[in-house]
Amino acid sequence: MNNLFSMKDLSTEEILEILHTAESFAKGENWAPAKQTFAVNLFFEPSTRTKTSFEMAERKLGIEVIPFETGTSSILKGETLEDTLKTLESIGVDLAVIRHEQDAFYESLAGRVQMKIVNGGDGCGQHPTQSLLDLLTIKQDFGKFEDLKVTIVGDLSHSRVARSNTEALTALGAEVFYSGPPEWFEGDAENAQNYVDIDEAIRFSDVIMLLRIQHERHDSMMDLTAEQYHERYGLTQERDERMKPGSIIMHPGPVNRGVEIADSLVESRKSRIFRQMENGVYARMAVIKHILDK
Numbered sequence: 197m198n199n200l201f202s203m204k205d206l207s208t209e210e211i212l213e214i215l216h217t218a219e220s221f222a223k224g225e226n227w228a229p230a231k232q233t234f235a236v237n238l239f240f241e242p243s244t245r246t247k248t249s250f251e252m253a254e255r256k257l258g259i260e261v262i263p264f265e266t267g268t269s270s271i272l273k274g275e276t277l278e279d280t281l282k283t284l285e286s287i288g289v290d291l292a293v294i295r296h297e298q299d300a301f302y303e304s305l306a307g308r309v310q311m312k313i314v315n316g317g318d319g320c321g322q323h324p325t326q327s328l329l330d331l332l333t334i335k336q337d338f339g340k341f342e343d344l345k346v347t348i349v350g351d352l353s354h355s356r357v358a359r360s361n362t363e364a365l366t367a368l369g370a371e372v373f374y375s376g377p378p379e380w381f382e383g384d385a386e387n388a389q390n391y392v393d394i395d396e397a398i399r400f401s402d403v404i405m406l407l408r409i410q411h412e413r414h415d416s417m418m419d420l421t422a423e424q425y426h427e428r429y430g431l432t433q434e435r436d437e438r439m440k441p442g443s444i445i446m447h448p449g450p451v452n453r454g455v456e457i458a459d460s461l462v463e464s465r466k467s468r469i470f471r472q473m474e475n476g477v478y479a480r481m482a483v484i485k486h487i488l489d490k
């Protein structure tokens with residue numbers, strides 16, 4: 197594996213191998229690249245968890261992190277992403293993690309740059325390391341993926357998290373359902389088939405994966421207020437009490453408390469939200485190891 201752009205790049209065996217490596221990092225195993233390695237994290241969209249956890253993963257592996265702020269770089273002077281990467285490559289950077297607002301930004305880079313690239317989220321496209329950390333979290337709880345029922349609730353059409361997870365979970369044998377405002381599923385015949393109402397979803401799902409409403413990607417705002425969304429489509433305290441025994445709550449963050457999830461449930465017994473963040477470091481360490489170790 198040279199780069200990681202999309203979950204589609206990974207075979208089921210490779211996904212399981214990366215999860216295995218991530219588990220060994222979670223247990224405290226160490227690994228460092230054979231030679232001095234430099235990484236840069238280029239984030240063109242806001243990020244708290246993903247950027248920090250990539251940097252933590254890099255540092256834990258002994259990789260030197262070169263600071264790079266997209267807001268003060270020559271990108272503002274009109275330099276293209278490709279030229280920026282070629283520049284960093286010439287200076288000696290080995291690995292770039294990139295988050296970019298353009299869907300599939302990586303396609304135009306294929307074969308143009310030699311450095312290794314990890315996609316930290318592209319527009320409404322893919323977010324492969326989020327998917328891997330989600331899979332790791334599910335595996336820790338259930339020990340398997342076969343026959344698990346996972347319902348992704350919310351802004352599916354704009355979510356790279358939903359897209360990456362649907363492909364991976366399905367390949368691993370889980371069944372994926374969707375819930376949220378039905379108009380977000382219109383024209384999406386494939387996903388509309390597995391649409392369920394939230395009150396039904398909570399009864400049979402092993403995993404309820406909530407998503408933030410991506411206001412920044414909506415052309416028009418929803419007609420619903422935050423309270424109305426919560427009552428109609430959110431995980432309320434009352435719905436939590438009716439969830440399937442043994443089921444868990446996930447959310448990639450950032451969380452809008454009281455909208456997609458009741459405030460009191462974020463730190464509840466069933467919530468794996470902070471575990472997901474912890475696992476993000478191990479999953480990213482594993483991805484970097486697989487890329488550098490090849």
Ligand code: NCD
Binds near residue numbers: 450
């Ligand atoms: C998500 C993202 O940026 O794709 N967050 C994350 O990386 N943990 C989801 C979101 O922004 O809602």
